[in-house]
Amino acid sequence: MKITGYRLISTTLDWGRPVGDVNGFIDSGVTAVPIVIVETDEGVEGIGMGMHDGIPQIFEAIEGEDPRATSALYDRMISRMFKNGHGGAVFGGIGALDSALWDIKAKLAGEPLWRLLGGRDRFVPGYASGLDIALDSAALGHYYSTMRDRGFTAAKLKGGRDFRHDAGRLELVRDVLNEATDDPVLMLDANESWNAPQAIRYIAHLQEQVELAWVEEPLRRWDASGLRRLRDCVSPAIATGENLTGLEQYRALFDAQAVDIVQSSAVWGVSHALRVAVAAHSRDLPVSPIGMTSNYAVFHAATALPNHLLTEVTSLQTPAGVTVDYEVSDGGIVLGDSPGGGVSLDPSIEVGSTDFVWGGQGGPHVRSSRAGLELGVRLGATKRGAE
Numbered sequence: 001m002k003i004t005g006y007r008l009i010s011t012t013l014d015w016g017r018p019v020g021d022v023n024g025f026i027d028s029g030v031t032a033v034p035i036v037i038v039e040t041d042e043g044v045e046g047i048g049m050g051m052h053d054g055i056p057q058i059f060e061a062i063e064g065e066d067p068r069a070t071s072a073l074y075d076r077m078i079s080r081m082f083k084n085g086h087g088g089a090v091f092g093g094i095g096a097l098d099s100a101l102w103d104i105k106a107k108l109a110g111e112p113l114w115r116l117l118g119g120r121d122r123f124v125p126g127y128a129s130g131l132d133i134a135l136d137s138a139a140l141g142h143y144y145s146t147m148r149d150r151g152f153t154a155a156k157l158k159g160g161r162d163f164r165h166d167a168g169r170l171e172l173v174r175d176v177l178n179e180a181t182d183d184p185v186l187m188l189d190a191n192e193s194w195n196a197p198q199a200i201r202y203i204a205h206l207q208e209q210v211e212l213a214w215v216e217e218p219l220r221r222w223d224a225s226g227l228r229r230l231r232d233c234v235s236p237a238i239a240t241g242e243n244l245t246g247l248e249q250y251r252a253l254f255d256a257q258a259v260d261i262v263q264s265s266a267v268w269g270v271s272h273a274l275r276v277a278v279a280a281h282s283r284d285l286p287v288s289p290i291g292m293t294s295n296y297a298v299f300h301a302a303t304a305l306p307n308h309l310l311t312e313v314t315s316l317q318t319p320a321g322v323t324v325d326y327e328v329s330d331g332g333i334v335l336g337d338s339p340g341g342g343v344s345l346d347p348s349i350e351v352g353s354t355d356f357v358w359g360g361q362g363g364p365h366v367r368s369s370r371a372g373l374e375l376g377v378r379l380g381a382t383k384r385g386a387e
Helices: 055-059 070-081 091-108 139-149 163-177 196-207 224-233 247-255 269-282 297-302
Strands: 005-015 019-021 025-026 030-040 046-049 123-129 154-158 185-189 212-216 237-240 311-313 323-324 325-329 332-336 343-345
Touching: 005 055, 025 030, 030 091, 046 091, 046 343, 055 070, 055 091, 070 091, 070 269, 091 269, 091 297, 123 139, 123 185, 139 185, 163 185, 163 196, 163 212, 196 224, 224 237, 224 247, 247 269, 269 297, 297 332, 311 332
Parallel strands: 123 154, 123 311, 154 185, 185 212, 212 237
Antiparallel strands: 005 030, 019 025, 030 046, 123 332, 323 343, 325 332
């Protein structure tokens, strides 16, 4: 069997609500979903999700190869980008192709990917995450009530601008989850918006009103010394890693003992998730994958990780024209038995590349000019109206 070609597919996900974080949000709640289809000479095709960036060049590393050699081909794709660099969005292109290869491999075996990867249980425990920075109290309560009714007793909120505002939102969600459990688990995601002194004070103020299990991305992703300092000063666990594009980028965090919950983003693919988990496991650290609507295959990988803690579950919707073989229930994901990654596509989905709208003006992938430049515990408009 040989890889013969690929097709790029574009669709959208309608979240049914504004989505974003402290850096910005998408008011329409409609985001782009890039998909790649890898073709073979035997007619078996693999579906991968991630990004389209760099795929024409990356594909040269796997064209004509046997798609079942997933680990070796992943390394070939990394090596193909040696001089240009595999970081950033290009790593998402590698992740999309990698996930498509795993899909082919599982289809050829006639097994769901979770079984091929060595998973024993089709259930993936999770936590609810609304990407909810733009939601008012009513919408916030509605979203987490819906997720509570699906069995979720853990929730992660977006925040980082005003600790009083965040505390009120966390208390609201705690009360919603209290209807299902006496011990709800709450987390806050600051999306790299703080500096170390600000983070220490902010978290201390929050902890006076509501208990946090972890604080996610409090500082810049590469700030190992700052994260270690913060970890030594606060009681919630420190979670980070989703924006690190390559296993080597975790080295400084591990060496500094700067992280408690190791994260990887689904958009970076199956092989990356597996390798990050092994590296974390060697240091007795749990892992928590994020962003599953960008690549459902990593749900399957989570079943095979010995140190898997919880997976982020953000939406009950699936992208337009995309069917995924799973259910959201019992506080997590119940995977099906369809061979491969369980993703099937409607023929009506457009062929072609797509704009990555998360990075549009005002969106959550555009960093605020004042992020990390505050001394207090409030980030936002000043009396002069500055950003």
